[in-house]
Amino acid sequence: MSTGNVPWIKDDQREVxxxxxxxxxxxxxxxxxxxxxxxxxxxxxxxxxxxxxxxALMANGITVSxxxxxxxxxxxxxxxxxxINMHVVTxxxxxILQVEENKLDLAGVARRLDAIKPSRYPRxxxxxxxxxxxAAFARLGSLAAGSEANIGTFVLxxxxxxxxxxxxxxxxxxxxxxxxxxxxxxxxxxxxxAQGVICPWVDRPKVAMSAxxxxxxxxxxxxxxxxxxxxxxxxTGISRGVMAVLLLLACCCGIVLAMTVWNAWTWL
Amino acid sequence: MVMNIFYTVLQDFGLAxxxxxxxxxxxxxxxxxxxxxxxxxxxGHALRFSxxxxxxxxxxxxxxxxxxxxxxxxxxxxxxxxxxxxxFTVAAIIPMIxxxxxxxxxxxxVDLERKGFSQELLKTAIDNGLRAFFIIAALAVxxxxxxxxxxxRKPVV
Numbered sequence: 155m156s157t158g159n160v161p162w163i164k165d166d167q168r169e170v171x172x173x174x175x176x177x178x179x180x181x182x183x184x185x186x187x188x189x190x191x192x193x194x195x196x197x198x199x200x201x202x203x204x205x206x207x208x209x210a211l212m213a214n215g216i217t218v219s220x221x222x223x224x225x226x227x228x229x230x231x232x233x234x235x236x237x238i239n240m241h242v243v244t245x246x247x248x249x250i251l252q253v254e255e256n257k258l259d260l261a262g263v264a265r266r267l268d269a270i271k272p273s274r275y276p277r278x279x280x281x282x283x284x285x286x287x288x289a290a291f292a293r294l295g296s297l298a299a300g301s302e303a304n305i306g307t308f309v310l311x312x313x314x315x316x317x318x319x320x321x322x323x324x325x326x327x328x329x330x331x332x333x334x335x336x337x338x339x340x341x342x343x344x345x346x347x348a349q350g351v352i353c354p355w356v357d358r359p360k361v362a363m364s365a366x367x368x369x370x371x372x373x374x375x376x377x378x379x380x381x382x383x384x385x386x387x388x389x390t391g392i393s394r395g396v397m398a399v400l401l402l403l404a405c406c407c408g409i410v411l412a413m414t415v416w417n418a419w420t421w422l
Numbered sequence: 423m424v425m426n427i428f429y430t431v432l433q434d435f436g437l438a439x440x441x442x443x444x445x446x447x448x449x450x451x452x453x454x455x456x457x458x459x460x461x462x463x464x465x466g467h468a469l470r471f472s473x474x475x476x477x478x479x480x481x482x483x484x485x486x487x488x489x490x491x492x493x494x495x496x497x498x499x500x501x502x503x504x505x506x507x508x509x510f511t512v513a514a515i516i517p518m519i520x521x522x523x524x525x526x527x528x529x530x531x532v533d534l535e536r537k538g539f540s541q542e543l544l545k546t547a548i549d550n551g552l553r554a555f556f557i558i559a560a561l562a563v564x565x566x567x568x569x570x571x572x573x574x575r576k577p578v579v
Binding site for chain 1: 430433434437438440441443444445446447448449450451452455467471475504505506508509512513515516517519521522524525526528529530532533543546558559561562563565566569570577579
């Protein structure tokens, strides 16, 4: 028996299985929810002429089987987390919608999927926006509590979270583990905000302390975890939820470390 | 008095748009979709604010209703713009995520370890942890609600 192509599986079925697996993995890697990854991979296979496409999702991998005329072809791909990127998710989905409208053939899909490059916003812009977001959170928090804070509190929050976001992006660029990354960045954010407690030029340092770390709340993984579980993908939901809680705990370590170093226990 | 409440809700509306856009940029939402995130985030947060601060509802139910509304808006735009609704809606509900509660619960647990057991710290940890859990569950279920009720056997896009 030859170790090359298995003769009873046609080459285009093999190729369809490959693009289905690639679609599923690209969606999972960029933090799409499991239901989307599964339905997109299935719809792509059906649109390319398969009789059935079966997909099993695991916490860090995907198995795809295509069935055509009673013949079955299965492949497994490993899923490495590439970070949240909605641009990739949108592009992959639009490619598959084009296939369903018969505007793209098999070779075209493979070309389009390979050509998708994750686009990113300029790092300084993201940092500025993260700083503004946390300053807005500080204002929203005092709005809900019906209290007031002076402009110094918001400026301190802006600086603390903007610098922390810059640190976080820089460490992510150096391929540090996200847990290490979040601990270090939360330490930086709390250290800067703690200066408001030490030198009392800010009237509500507690607001700044709690608002400046809000950019580290893993909102996307938390929401994905619950919606995966609601839609029946319990195992991917649990793994995403555990990762989100670990990221929160990592931030917590950074905050406690900073509060210990500066002796500013204002949180509770 | 009425003007005062109106002004507060308007302020909430404007402020909530900022984190919605900020987090949309962290999630690399395409540039053309940022305005949808901003509007949906502002509508969701201001609606929740009016429901639980001015209206009679508890925060969890207000969150569920606001997330449902954001999800319906997201589906409408998703069909027009040919993308999955989560591309807009997750960034839009980020301002409603109970980050302070989640961190307070974890820090209270750290304090329990540091200072030893006290009823007060345990109360802080459990109160805040449960609140964070229920609000996040309400957000995710609210986002899934149109899919659970109307799009049962057919895809949104």
